[in-house]
Amino acid sequence: MSANRWWGRPATTLAACVARGELSAEQAVESGWEAAATWEGDVHAVAHADATVRATAARTAPPGPLRGVPVIVKDNLCTAGDYPTTCGSRILAGYRAPYDATVIRRLRAAGAVLTAKGNMDEFAMGSSTEFSCYGPTRNPYDLTRVPGGSSGGPAAAVAYGLAPLGLGSDTGGSVRQPAAFCGVFGLKPTYGRLSRYGLVAFGSSLDQVGLFARHAGDVALLYSLLAGPDLRDATTRASPPPDVSAWDRGVKGLSFGWPENLWREGVEPEVVAALEAAAASLERAGARRVAFDFLPGTYAVATYYLVATAEASSNLARFDGVRYGPRAPSTDVWSLYVRSRSQGFGPEVKRRILLGTYALSAGYYDAFYLKAQRARTRIRREYQAAFGRCDFMLLPVAPTLAFRLGEKTTDPLAMYLSDIFTIGANLAGIPGLAVPLGLAGSGLPRAVQLVGPEDSEPTLLRAGRALEVRGEVARLGREHETEFPWPMKR
């Protein structure tokens, strides 16, 4: 563990110290790399980094609420002029994007420094960060276990302290599940609140950029800087995003749903214990528990693996060896496509493209894709009904704590089921927040998920903060939990 005094500080603290001249932006960024000297060799959270690039970025960072704060972003967010953007795939080997994603532009404009691109499952398809062309990322709490996925790189790096903030993408749980496995906060915002311009598309009706941080206040700050309409993403909502500045207001008077039927079987006891601890904490803080039954998550998983793969098969058609990425030598254009794609995509991506192609193909469309779209309507209605009875729901993030490397790579269905509690929020377009809840007896991080109706981010952050204040954040966050200068006086 680093003795460096800046290591592990909240983004808000780092930014305030840089603004006051107590440390330089370069020092703020390099403090994370001192932690990395201890951790990165084992954890392998980083896909691309460059000491000269980040030093220059730190020196030239404009004044702003995140000036000098290092951020690690997933390798599927386009960044121009500094790092490759490869989605953990051979088919984009060496690719350098000609433009910044909108969320990257907003980060840079706020003074943040991109300290690295984070490892990920290829094209965000996976729940363990084992399906990356760069090899797996490991969980910093137990190197024999996965960090979750697909945004496992940023999650693990934020957990060990390379940066206080990270960006990922969440199509079916890819931010919340790794956040839970690594003991950090992970927010999937409401669909349409964060621009996806420059996020390499996977399942366009489900994808959202998601946020990692070790403190609830940092999630709120990052959300407030990145959310809002973007002319370049027609799916962003025109209305102003909800105000999250009251994240520290407490939960008095709020009610939370308690759909206990979902974890009566197939869920590890430690996960159930975390839910019970969180419910008790929320009640002590003044929130009210409302028990009801909810639609089992298997239907959401079934729906998702038709909708997401159908959209992926269409989105990934653009990777054909013509405009970017390596090209397989060929004398005709058909074999150029087939060889470039077959050599460039890994096994899980191929599996999902095939499944999606099948679901969309003539003769099967009605039986699979159309049925899944109808089921999606049913699932959205279930959530709407639930939120008529409570302000947000308390759910597991995943049915297990972090599992072992290799445990699920040969059984696709078992891997898909690790998203059983997260996928529903993507299908319904609603926000979900993974909240770290300390460590289980085994030493692995525990977490719970808060899911609310559209634009309920302020409520979710208040509840996440209430759990954090009660001293149940994971080990790596606990020592600095009292430092929350945000909202800053400007």
Added chain:
Amino acid sequence: MSIDRDEVRRIADLARLEIAGGDVDRMAKELSAVLDFVAALNELDLADCEPTSMVPAAASLRDDEPDGRRLTSEAALAAAPERERDFFLVPPVVENVNP
């Protein structure tokens, strides 16, 4: 519901993918298992459920508006595996039918 070897090859063709001979059986088995699983949707009563393709708030798309920012041809071509002047270069697409 199961997918056989021929079906895997047919879908792979549609998807412009080549599945190595030894992997076809495994892929058929894995895809069949997923299809068996998604058959659970038949248990849901979906009679009054219209299909959702996008969540409604996002489905009401606005018109596109040009904002003046654009990529230069040079930037767009910078990652091309092969190019000629301002074009992406590919092998012949149309065969010469009348040599």
